[in-house]
Amino acid sequence: MRTIDLRGRELTRADLLKLVPRAALGAEVAVERVRPLVADVAERGEAALREQARDFDGVEGHALRVPAEAIAASLVDCPPEVRGALEELIARLRLGSAAQVPAERVTRFAGGATITQRWQPVSRVGLYAPGGKAAYPSSVIMNAVSAQVAGVPSLALASPAQRDNAGLPHPAVLWAAALCGVEEVYAIGGAGAIAAFAHGVTEIGLDPVDVVTGPGNVFVAAAKRVVGGLVGIDSEAGTTEILVIADASAEPGFVAADLISQAEHDEAAASVLVTDSAEFAERVLAEVELRASRTRHAERVATALGGPQSAVILVDDLATAARVSNAYGPEHLEIQTRDDERVLGGITDAGAIFVGGYTPVSLGDYLAGSNHVLPTGGTARFSAGLGAHTFLRPQQIISYDRPALAEVEAPLLALAAAEGLPAHGEAVSARFDGSDAGTGEDA
Template sequence: MRTIDLRGHDLSRAELLTLVPRAAVSADIAVERVRPLVADVAARGETALREQARDFDGVQDHALRVPADAIAASLNDCPPEIEAALLELIARLRRGSAAQVPAEQVTRIGDGAEIRQRWQPVSRVGLYAPGGKAAYPSSVIMNAVAAQTAGVPSLALASPAQADHAGLPHPAVLWAAALSGVDEVYAIGGAGAIAAFAHGVPSIGLEPVDVVTGPGNVFVAAAKRVVNGIVGIDSEAGTTEILIIADASADAGIVAADLISQAEHDEAAAAVLVTDSETLAADVRDELEARSARTRHHERVRTALGGPQSAVILVDDLETATRVSNAYAPEHLEIQTRDDEGVLARISDAGAVFLGAFTPVSLGDYLAGSNHVLPTGGTARFASGLGAHTYLRPQQIVHYDRASLEEAQAPLLALAESEGLPAHGEAVSARFAADGAAATTTESEAR
């Protein structure tokens, strides 16, 4: 891993934003590559999807919509210990997601005047599960359980067709779909899947969705950016990244193991250590060398650790470390210091934070009860991780009775006049003028 030495420099936030390591292929560049793919699916539907499956996945003549019986039958080959683990993940995630659904609130402005705030789920969502260098049943569950907890009535799942599995998504993806109760599954991957969700594909029964969520590589993230506005998206959850803030008290072996755990995802995965200890930095480098040689995906790990997106960053103190971290806005932030809570108090920008030596990111990937679909590429500065809240929209329901509207009439008329919109005020005064006219007519008839 390369070293970025920031010691002795008092850098502004703008300077830090330019100095933190990033992947060589950004979403901005990827957008131009995927825009034609998205447009092609919008224009030609199934034909475009089949051509993309042939070119990118090496699969032809497969069923784009996975038969429901194939989803259910997939569990016949699921090892019992894996099924038990997935069910445990589902149970824990349901508990964690339930806390993200706010209760309806009623605000009383006065007698007869109230605003109800409710959180309404979207009608239909498209869930994406990657299928590149590994199978991600956990991603299926992270998406599906959050949406179900929010109360979304219609869920569709897409994952790339696998040449080794007769054009179906990876069996583990189907296991997770079956166990989480998702029966609308498509063997579609990459930018094409995102486009299909946004525009629909009538020939295979795929109706457009309201929101697209789920992780993927930089091209999936770019496709989500392209369709944003046609549909909602969760965030641009691209290639994984981990940043660890550690001081001399941290265990170099644990730090190295955690960096490697995320580097094994992809050659473009980002692994960053920020420390004020030169000794720890040197020890972590030694541990990375030894441990990466022993891990199964050692070539992938070495490529990720040696890429421009990964680095050891040396700083003068932990306060500077938090400034670096906030500028980077990591998907996953681990804090391993003598004063974890003190460091956490200075953190504002991160997808999820893992506090202490016994809270590795891999726990969040599987069984913490938190959601592992998180914003990447610095978007955690303004975006949040996936949760039940992703599928909910706050709605205000306003109710005033006659007396409460009459009480608001004078200031409302004044504001309408000040903005040059007299009809706004007339919409209120008309209600009382009509009452007056009715009363006058009745009195005349009585005489």
């Protein structure tokens, strides 16, 4: 891992935004690559999807819509310990997600003047689960349970076709779908899946959705950006990243293991350590070298840790470390210091925050009860992670009776006149023309 030394430098926020490490292939470049793929699916539907499956997944002639019986039957081969773990994840996530659904609230201005704030779920969502270098049943659950807790009535799931599973998505993806009760599943991957959700594919019975969610690589994230506006998206949840703020009190082995854990996802994964101790940084790097060579995906990890997106950043103090983290806007932020709460107080921008030496990101990936679909590439500075709230829209229901409207008639007329919109005021005054006007009573 390369080292970026920021010690002894007075850096503005603009400076930090330029200095934090990023992947060589950014979302802007990826957008230009996927835009034609999205347009092709919008124009040619199933034919375009089959060509993309052939070119990117090496699969041909498969059923794009997974038969319902294949989803249910997949559970026969699910190991009992895995099924138990998935069911535990579902139960914990339902509890965690329920806290994200706001209660309806009524504001009263007068006896007959109310505004009711309600949170209405969208009608249909498209859920994406990656299927490249690993299987992600946990991502299926993160998506599906959040939508179900929000009250979404229609869910569709897409995940790439697998050559070694007869063109079906990975078996573990089907296990999760079955356990969550998701019956509309498509063997479609990458940018094509995002395009299919947004535009619909009539030949396979895929209706357009209102919101597209789920993690993926940088091309999936870019496809979301392309269709944004046509449909809602959760965030640009692309290639994973972890930033650890640690001082000399932290356990180097813990930090090293956590950096490696995210690096095994993908060669483009980002692992960043920010510390005020050069000696501690050296101890972590020694642990990384030792552990990375022994892990199953050693080659992938080495590529990710050696890439421009990964680094050790040396700072003068932990307050500066928090500023660096906020500029980076990490998907996953870990804090392992002598005073975790003080450091946490300086954090404003992160997808999810893991506090203390015994709260690794892996816990959030699986069984913390939090959601692991989070914004990447710095978008945590303005985007939130996936949750029940992703599928809810606040709606204001306004109800005034005649006396309540009469009370605000004069100031409303004044504002309408000030804005040069007299008909706005006349729409109110019309309700008071004549003593019986606006009562709603039959003649």
